[in-house]
Amino acid sequence: MAAAILPIVLPMIPEVENVIKSIIALRKKYPQMTPDQINQLVAATTAQADTAFDDVLSKIAADQGVKP
């Protein structure tokens, strides 16, 4: 309903039209990650990866010991 009214209303008040258009044109910026947030996320992800890498290396070492 509002979308239908605006095109009709705005031309009737030309001195306000530009103001309204600038309000509509304002964009909300998505929140950017802070450096601390980036560091925390990288730390958590790499810790998970390291656990998996260590598991792989342990399995290989154990296997090499059994079947050199």
Next chain:
Amino acid sequence: MRFILPFVGIVGLLISGCASTQAPSAPAAPTPPQVTAANAVNALAQSLDAAITGLRAARDQGKLDAGTVANAEKVAAIIATAGKQIDAELRSSDPWATQKTTILKIVANSGLQGAYANIPATAQGYLAAAVALFNQISSAVGGTAL
């Protein structure tokens, strides 16, 4: 003028209702490259574990001999060691430009290319997913793919 102000108020209310539904949505912020790299290395780590499991199963089923599996596991160990080094660099306080250079050196000095070429294609198949992810990481920092 006094007729315009209430009108502006009404229009403003209408716009505020419209803005939430009609305003174009801004594009999402790009993912920081360090986060992308960390996710790629984590995916590599998970795929490596699956590769080892597959290689052992192939050996137990007689599809691959023990020597081939041992050499393939050495390739996996090289990837895992390089992966941990990359993780350590990603956790450092170096700027991304420096991290890229360091990661590139890790990849180049890993010895992976020679070790990978020494195993037969049948064994390479079990490591294909892990190698593909390693190549992605290498390409992201300006390195070459296997």
